Structures are given as C-alpha cells and as structure tokens.
Amino acid sequence: MDLGAITKYSALHAKPNGLILQYGTAGFRTKAEHLDHVMFRMGLLAVLRSKQTKSTIGVMVTASHNPEEDNGVKLVDPLGEMLAPSWEEHATCLANAEEQDMQRVLIDISEKEAVNLQQDAFVVIGRDTRPSSEKLSQSVIDGVTVLGGQFHDYGLLTTPQLHYMVYCRNTGGRYGKATIEGYYQKLSKAFVELTKQASCSGDEYRSLKVDCANGIGALKLREMEHYFSQGLSVQLFNDGSKGKLNHLCGADFVKSHQKPPQGMEIKSNERCCSFDGDADRIVYYYHDADGHFHLIDGDKIATLISSFLKELLVEIGESLNIGVVQTAYANGSSTRYLEEVMKVPVYCTKTGVKHLHHKAQEFDIGVYFEANGHGTALFSTAVEMKIKQSAEQLEDKKRKAAKMLENIIDLFNQAAGDAISDMLVIEAILALKGLTVQQWDALYTDLPNRQLKVQVADRRVISTTNAERQAVTPPGLQEAINDLVKKYKLSRAFVRPSGTEDVVRVYAEADSQESADHLAHEVSLAVFQLAGGIGERPQP
Numbered sequence: 001m002d003l004g005a006i007t008k009y010s011a012l013h014a015k016p017n018g019l020i021l022q023y024g025t026a027g028f029r030t031k032a033e034h035l036d037h038v039m040f041r042m043g044l045l046a047v048l049r050s051k052q053t054k055s056t057i058g059v060m061v062t063a064s065h066n067p068e069e070d071n072g073v074k075l076v077d078p079l080g081e082m083l084a085p086s087w088e089e090h091a092t093c094l095a096n097a098e099e100q101d102m103q104r105v106l107i108d109i110s111e112k113e114a115v116n117l118q119q120d121a122f123v124v125i126g127r128d129t130r131p132s133s134e135k136l137s138q139s140v141i142d143g144v145t146v147l148g149g150q151f152h153d154y155g156l157l158t159t160p161q162l163h164y165m166v167y168c169r170n171t172g173g174r175y176g177k178a179t180i181e182g183y184y185q186k187l188s189k190a191f192v193e194l195t196k197q198a199s200c201s202g203d204e205y206r207s208l209k210v211d212c213a214n215g216i217g218a219l220k221l222r223e224m225e226h227y228f229s230q231g232l233s234v235q236l237f238n239d240g241s242k243g244k245l246n247h248l249c250g251a252d253f254v255k256s257h258q259k260p261p262q263g264m265e266i267k268s269n270e271r272c273c274s275f276d277g278d279a280d281r282i283v284y285y286y287h288d289a290d291g292h293f294h295l296i297d298g299d300k301i302a303t304l305i306s307s308f309l310k311e312l313l314v315e316i317g318e319s320l321n322i323g324v325v326q327t328a329y330a331n332g333s334s335t336r337y338l339e340e341v342m343k344v345p346v347y348c349t350k351t352g353v354k355h356l357h358h359k360a361q362e363f364d365i366g367v368y369f370e371a372n373g374h375g376t377a378l379f380s381t382a383v384e385m386k387i388k389q390s391a392e393q394l395e396d397k398k399r400k401a402a403k404m405l406e407n408i409i410d411l412f413n414q415a416a417g418d419a420i421s422d423m424l425v426i427e428a429i430l431a432l433k434g435l436t437v438q439q440w441d442a443l444y445t446d447l448p449n450r451q452l453k454v455q456v457a458d459r460r461v462i463s464t465t466n467a468e469r470q471a472v473t474p475p476g477l478q479e480a481i482n483d484l485v486k487k488y489k490l491s492r493a494f495v496r497p498s499g500t501e502d503v504v505r506v507y508a509e510a511d512s513q514e515s516a517d518h519l520a521h522e523v524s525l526a527v528f529q530l531a532g533g534i535g536e537r538p539q540p
C-alpha cells in the first residue's frame with residue numbers, strides 16, 4: 001500500500017468536516033455534492049474487497065429512485081449480490097474517517113479481513129444518467145488506481161446490468177457473457193424462445209407502454225428492443241429527452257402515489273409499466289373501462305411468477321420447494337392468497353434486497369419481491385441441472401414444460417431485481433397463459449393502503465423489531481400505533497426509518513381507502529410527536 005500516494009490523492013477528494021454518512025439500505029445516498037470523498041474511498045474499499053475475495057467487485061454510482069440532485073454508491077459482491085454486512089461496516093468507517101485517520105482505517109480493515117495486499121484486484125464500474133454521475137465515477141476510479149487495482153468502466157448501465165456483469169465475470173462466463181451485448185442476447189434469446197410457444201400472440205400481448213422514469217432504463221431498453229421485437233413491441237415514455245429523473249414518474253412515484261406517471265397517455269385496459277431511475281424496480285398498471293386506475297405491484301408480480309413456476313413443476317412432475325419472500329410492506333391480501341390459495345410458504349424479512357435475496361437462497365426456487373417492485377427469482381444449482389436434464393430426457397409434454405422452465409431461468413437476472421428482465425418474464429408469462437392485465441389483477445383484491453413520509457430531526461431514534469413490523473423506540477410509539485390500529489377494520493400499520501432518504505416511512509392498510517388514509521395520517525402524527533418531528537405537522 002503506497003500510503004503517501006493515498007494521502008496525496010485523498011486530499012484531492014477531501015471529506016467535508018463533520019459529515020457523517022451511513023451505508024444504508026442500498027449503499028450511501030445523499031446530495032451529490034457531498035459524495036466525492038465517499039466515491040474515492042469506495043474505490044479504495046472495492047480494491048481491498050477484490051483482493052480479499054480474489055474476485056471482481058462492482059461499484060455502481062446511482063441513487064436509484066431518489067431525486068436527481070441526490071446520488072449514491074454501492075458495492076457489488078462476487079456473485080452479483082449486495083456487499084456482505086461486515087464490509088458495510090467497514091464502508092461506513094472508511095467513509096466517515098477524518099483525513100488524518102484514513103490510513104489507519106485502511107490498515108485496520110486490511111488486517112481484520114486478512115487481505116493479502118500483494119493479490120491483484122479488479123473492479124468494474126457502472127453509473128446511471130444523473131448529471132453528477134460521470135464525475136463521481138471518476139472519483140471511484142481514482143480510488144481504485146491509487147491502490148493499484150485494475151478496472152473496467154462500463155459507463156452507463158442499469159444497476160442490475162452491473163450486478164450481472166460481476167456475476168458473469170466471477171463464474172468464468174457460465175452465467176453469461178460479461179458484455180452489454182451478452183446481456184441483451186441472453187435475455188432476448190430466452191424471451192423469444194418462450195413467446196414462440198405462446199398460442200396467444202395477438203396485438204394485445206405484443207405491445208406494452210413503458211415509463212422509464214427519465215432514467216437509464218430508456219437508453220438500455222432502446223438499445224435492446226430490436227433483439228426481442230419478434231415477441232414484444234415497447235413504446236417508451238419519460239425517456240429522458242425532456243423531463244427530470246424520477247420527477248412525477250417512475251415506479252416509486254406510481255407505487256407511492258397510486259396514480260399514473262405524467263407524460264403517458266393511457267387508453268382503457270392498456271397494459272403499462274414503470275421502471276425506477278436505475279431500472280431495478282418495475283410496477284404494472286392500467287385504467288379500466290370506467291377510467292379507474294389499477295396498480296399491479298411487486299406482490300402481484302411475485303404471485304404471477306410463483307404460480308407459473310408451480311404449474312410448470314407440476315407438468316414436469318417435479319416436487320421442488322418454492323418459497324416466496326416479502327417485506328412488511330406486502331399487502332395483507334397477497335400474503336393470504338399465496339399461503340391459503342396457492343399453498344406456498346411466505347416469509348417476511350426486513351426491507352432491502354439483500355435481506356430478501358439471502359432468504360430466497362434457502363429454497364430450491366425462491367421468489368422474492370418487495371411491494372415497490374424490486375425482486376427476482378433464484379434457482380439453486382441443483383434445480384438448474386435437474387431442469388436441463390429434464391429438457392433433454394423427458395417425453396414430449398413434460399419436455400416442453402422443462403424447456404420453458406429452462407428459458408425462464410435464463411430470462412431472470414439472478415444477481416439482482418431487474419426491471420428489464422422482470423418485464424420480459426411477466427410479458428412471456430401473460431402471453432403463455434393467455435392472461436389479460438385485468439385477469440392478472442383479479443387474482444386477488446389488494447387491501448386499500450397508504451404510504452407516507454414524516455420528517456424528524458434524527459430518524460435513528462426509531463428502531464424496530466420483528467422484520468420492521470414493530471417499533472421498539474422511541475418509548476410509547478408502538479403502543480400509540482396499536483391503539484390507532486384498533487380503531488379500523490382489517491387494519492395494520494408500521495413505521496421505519498428509511499435507509500435511502502432522510503425520512504421516516506409510515507405504512508397503513510385497512511378495509512377502505514378512507515380508513516387506510518386516516519390511519520396513515522394518525523400514525524404520522526404519532527411519529528411527529530414522539531420521534532421529534534420537524535417542519536410542518538403532517539397534514540391530512
């Protein structure tokens with residue numbers, strides 16, 4: 001380690017005095033102007049992690065669903081997963097070290113993690129379309145090079161594409177080719193193979209409107225569309241040509257406001273979807289004949305996918321264990337439907353893909369989705385091998401189902417939730433099953449719900465337990481929520497500090513929209529009073 005060079009370069013990426021940041025739900029996120037030092041230091045950390053794991057590590061510069069002025073960074077571990085928890089702690093220590101302590105912290109991490117500093121390191125970097133991203137990714141590169149790491153800068157990528165690249169590189173190409181072409185070809189080939197089997201391939205199944213949140217998803221979908229156009233034609237909206245990133249559009253806006261994005265004209269019963277700013281989330285929606293808006297969120301996506309996978313397994317004659325993983329935000333109706341109608345075990349974890357992904361790995365087939373549209377399906381290596389064999393050996397009808405499953409496995413991005421990959425999976429399933437968007441929506445009826453945000457002086461005063469469904473601190477808050485919930489039928493509410501924005505999130509559901517709205521508002525007031533609310537009191 002050339003400590004002199006590190007000190008010299010670090011001074012060029014100096015930390016603002018007193019700024020403390022936390023590696024949160026999906027890495028560091030805050031105003032872009034506060035992140036230069038964090039980027040440089042994450043470049044350093046990625047090199048150490050690469051040396052330790054003897055693998056390629058990814059660094060993604062994005063703040064996903066956050067406003068355009070924000071930015072963020074997260075590290076991607078060898079198999080395309082989120083960074084291991086102990087390294088998240090190192091990331092927080094390194095990002096917050098004052099200049100004079102940087103060297104000591106770097107040495108401490110290397111010693112604690114037994115990093116062989118002589119080992120080579122390789123880091124791949126991707127970034128979203130935010131105006132600040134290019135310069136910030138250059139700071140990551142500075143960090144990588146000053147510690148002697150090699151790197152490949154992929155430039156503009158969706159977050160899940162970077163996860164895919166890391167996974168491919170560390171599995172000797174078995175998962176796919178670590179190029180953007182490789183990604184397009186792998187997914188499109190599987191999609192076209194699947195849709196060829198669909199008996200319902202009329203216009204209704206062939207066209208889809210996509211709101212790209214004015215983000216990277218538009219660029220990448222445009223590059224990719226001709227690869228799969230045989231099976232699907234996409235019409236892009238909010239493609240970044242005029243609007244602001246995530247502003248009044250995108251998956252987070254549509255899900256939290258329960259209304260369509262601006263900039264998209266929707267005819268009745270037309271199938272539409274929205275990506276978020278870095279294309280790792282997707283939600284679907286449509287307007288019915290009476291002009292009512294219907295949202296199909298991550299819970300219904302998980303239901304569609306897991307029921308299709310279950311049907312294929314029955315046809316093949318395999319009894320494998322499928323599990324569905326959700327978070328506290330999952331609509332009560334979805335959990336009930338999965339458990340009682342589909343007879344699939346459902347598990348609840350804390351918010352954050354890393355928690356869901358980890359749990360889903362426990363099953364032969366693990367389907368995980370957050371209600372906000374972030375998710376994918378994971379298949380164990382044994383399952384993948386078994387299905388490949390079945391696709392070659394079984395007799396006709398079973399072989400066809402096994403072949404389908406083989407293609408579905410290829411179509412999922414198993415490294416991370418991926419809006420493009422999920423969109424193609426959903427479109428293929430709808431076409432194969434001959435389901436309209438209304439029929440899909442009718443699987444069950446969501447309980448009316450509402451999500452709100454509350455500003456407090458320090459959101460860390462709220463701590464939770466039981467997969468974030470209960471507040472432990474501040475004292476009295478959970479009791480207040482319990483009392484409020486009792487006032488409404490079929491109701492449930494919880495609060496948790498966001499890991500990506502400086503807010504406390506409030507979720508409530510009940511038997512009517514009015515009740516859900518009231519309950520969410522009352523819980524917001526309780527948070528404001530008991531957890532140090534700042535600014536204006538929450539308004540109904």
Ligand code: G16
Nearest residue numbers: 025026064065352353498499500501
């Ligand atoms: C990130 C995480 C998601 C999480 C979301 C909101 O999404 O990857 O798992 O649901 O933040 O997290 P929080 O409620 O803690 O702010 P994205 O799409 O912004 O990367």
